[in-house]
Amino acid sequence: MSADKIVVSGFRHFFQSDSGRVQATGEIDVTIREGEVVTLVGPSGCGKTTLLKAIAGFITPSEGQILCDGKPVRGPGRERGVVFQELAILPWRTVRKNIAHGLEIARVPKAERDRTVERLIGLMSLNGFEDRYPHELSGGMRQRVAVARTWAADPDVILMDEPFAAVDAMTRLTLQEELGRLCATTHKTVFFITHSVEEAVFLGDRVLVMTKRPGTIKATLDVPRHGKGGRDWDSFTGDPEMRAISEQVMHLVHAERV
Amino acid sequence: MMGRIAWKLLPAAPALAILFAWWVYWTIVQPPPSVIPSILDVVRTGAELAFGGRLAGDIVASMGRLLGGVAFGMVTGMIAGFIAGLWRPVADFFNPLVVFFNAISGIVWLPLVIGWLGVGNALATFLIWNTVFFIVFQNTVLGIQLVPEVLEQGVRSLGGGRWETIRSVTLPGALPYILSGVRSGLGFGWRALIAAELVGATTGLGQLIFSGSEYHRADIIIFGALLIGAIAMLMDRWLLAPIERRTVVRWGLVAASRGR
Numbered sequence: 001m002s003a004d005k006i007v008v009s010g011f012r013h014f015f016q017s018d019s020g021r022v023q024a025t026g027e028i029d030v031t032i033r034e035g036e037v038v039t040l041v042g043p044s045g046c047g048k049t050t051l052l053k054a055i056a057g058f059i060t061p062s063e064g065q066i067l068c069d070g071k072p073v074r075g076p077g078r079e080r081g082v083v084f085q086e087l088a089i090l091p092w093r094t095v096r097k098n099i100a101h102g103l104e105i106a107r108v109p110k111a112e113r114d115r116t117v118e119r120l121i122g123l124m125s126l127n128g129f130e131d132r133y134p135h136e137l138s139g140g141m142r143q144r145v146a147v148a149r150t151w152a153a154d155p156d157v158i159l160m161d162e163p164f165a166a167v168d169a170m171t172r173l174t175l176q177e178e179l180g181r182l183c184a185t186t187h188k189t190v191f192f193i194t195h196s197v198e199e200a201v202f203l204g205d206r207v208l209v210m211t212k213r214p215g216t217i218k219a220t221l222d223v224p225r226h227g228k229g230g231r232d233w234d235s236f237t238g239d240p241e242m243r244a245i246s247e248q249v250m251h252l253v254h255a256e257r258v
Numbered sequence: 259m260m261g262r263i264a265w266k267l268l269p270a271a272p273a274l275a276i277l278f279a280w281w282v283y284w285t286i287v288q289p290p291p292s293v294i295p296s297i298l299d300v301v302r303t304g305a306e307l308a309f310g311g312r313l314a315g316d317i318v319a320s321m322g323r324l325l326g327g328v329a330f331g332m333v334t335g336m337i338a339g340f341i342a343g344l345w346r347p348v349a350d351f352f353n354p355l356v357v358f359f360n361a362i363s364g365i366v367w368l369p370l371v372i373g374w375l376g377v378g379n380a381l382a383t384f385l386i387w388n389t390v391f392f393i394v395f396q397n398t399v400l401g402i403q404l405v406p407e408v409l410e411q412g413v414r415s416l417g418g419g420r421w422e423t424i425r426s427v428t429l430p431g432a433l434p435y436i437l438s439g440v441r442s443g444l445g446f447g448w449r450a451l452i453a454a455e456l457v458g459a460t461t462g463l464g465q466l467i468f469s470g471s472e473y474h475r476a477d478i479i480i481f482g483a484l485l486i487g488a489i490a491m492l493m494d495r496w497l498l499a500p501i502e503r504r505t506v507v508r509w510g511l512v513a514a515s516r517g518r
Contacts, residue, residue, distance in 0.1 A: 056411070056415055057415075058411055075414075076411065076414040076415045077415070077417065078415070078416060078417025080415060081415055081416070082411065082412065082415040084408050084411070084412060086406075086408055087408075088406075088408045088409055088411070088412035089412070090409060090412075090413075090426065090427065090430070091509045091510055091511060092430040092431075092505070092509040092511075093426075101413070101416055101418075101426070102416035102417060105413075105416055105417045105418050105422055106417055133508065133509055133510060134510070135509065135510025136510070149412075149416070150415075150416075153416050153417065155415075
């Protein structure tokens with residue numbers, strides 16, 4: 001059994017608005033073990049992004065605490081990389097410089113930096129676009145750069161907030177498979193938020209289902225990974241066990257329609 | 259090919275249209291030269307001034323004051339803008355003062371400042387600074403506030419500290435607004451410069467125009483105005499536009515204007 005990487009206990013969050021305090025989430029307890037891919041699916045507005053931002057350290061929880069490797073989270077840090085829903089790569093850096101940014105900050109020597117960047121450019125099929133600026137790329141390409149940038153910095157935990165929500169359906173299938181391969185080969189701890197049931201089951205070792213706002217964790221389902229992990233759409237759609245889990249998650253989510 | 263040449267020459271078309279209208283009006287109405295001179299008169303006066311020796315000195319004097327004042331206003335405006343843009347309490351403290359002083363034209367200060375600084379380059383520098391500072395300051399603050407927060411969060415979760423986010427996110431992110439402030443600042447800097455030179459200098463294009471008005475020489479006034487406009491256009495094209503092409507246009511933050 002792997003060690004606990006992220007432990008969220010007694011977490012609740014409130015936002016201050018003009019009309020008073022708004023409850024963003026109910027009480028949430030989540031444990032993510034090292035090397036595990038945990039996906040979280042829930043209706044929009046349930047507070048899933050709030051939970052992710054708290055783990056990332058962008059917001060301080062109103063109640064409860066969040067531990068990373070046993071230490072309380074007090075702000076953002078390079079051990080917790082984030083891939084955002086909206087585009088967060090820098091428009092004024094080329095693809096190569098965006099991917100290398102985390103390594104530059106960590107003062108990694110240039111030769112090693114270049115090797116890492118080349119490897120990720122290959123893994124994310126960005127060959128030939130190294131010296132382009134983000135505005136010259138398609139939406140899918142940009143999201144690949146965002147994923148590569150976070151992976152290059154080599155964080156222990158990667159937090160992903162609906163990273164493929166804005167790309168077209170065809171590209172999304174490819175990106176999901178690429179991400180599946182990346183998770184399988186690098187053994188990173190990944191926390192992935194989505195509102196797509198299929199995506200959650202396809203990528204997760206474990207799927208968490210949230211209730212509508214103020215959201216709490218309603219159910220946890222284990223997704224058995226046979227052989228190579230089954231993270232390609234051909235074997236996924238043909239697998240009755242995966243279909244059964246997807247249906248189960250679908251029922252749970254369906255009950256939370258807003 | 260012909261099309262591309264025509265496209266390059268297009269920016270000159272409005273100037274030619276105005277010259278043509280001027281010529282038509284002058285030929286038909288024949289106004290007295292002290293009201294509207296002919297194009298030929300203006301050209302002849304320009305040539306006389308250029309070869310008579312005075313013009314080059316006036317241009318150099320004006321450009322020196324302009325660049326000095328604009329550079330001073332730009333640097334102080336950007337520094338103050340960054341401090342106010344990055345620290346909310348500082349912005350809250352300074353905003354009323356900025357609104358207050360921004361409303362007061364340099365001409366109001368002129369009689370006082372002549373007493374403090376005397377007549378000369380310091381006076382011109384102050385008047386230009388008084389215009390450029392506020393424009394650059396406000397554009398810088400706005401530019402910083404409009405940089406998407408998610409870009410900063412992304413760099414912080416890559417391990418970047420405060421300085422790294424300022425250097426790699428805030429500064430380039432605010433650049434389109436800063437450059438727009440510099441562009442307006444240069445234009446208003448010219449206005450302030452000429453105002454300063456009318457009263458507070460013995461050389462410069464402002465003095466040239468002032469001497470024209472004393473002798474009712476409309477040709478000198480119009481020649482001076484044309485010269486100022488032409489220099490301003492050249493500076494925009496050869497100084498600012500290349501900077502924009504290499505930065506904000508290259509990054510896709512601002513659409514390239516097709517004429518260039």
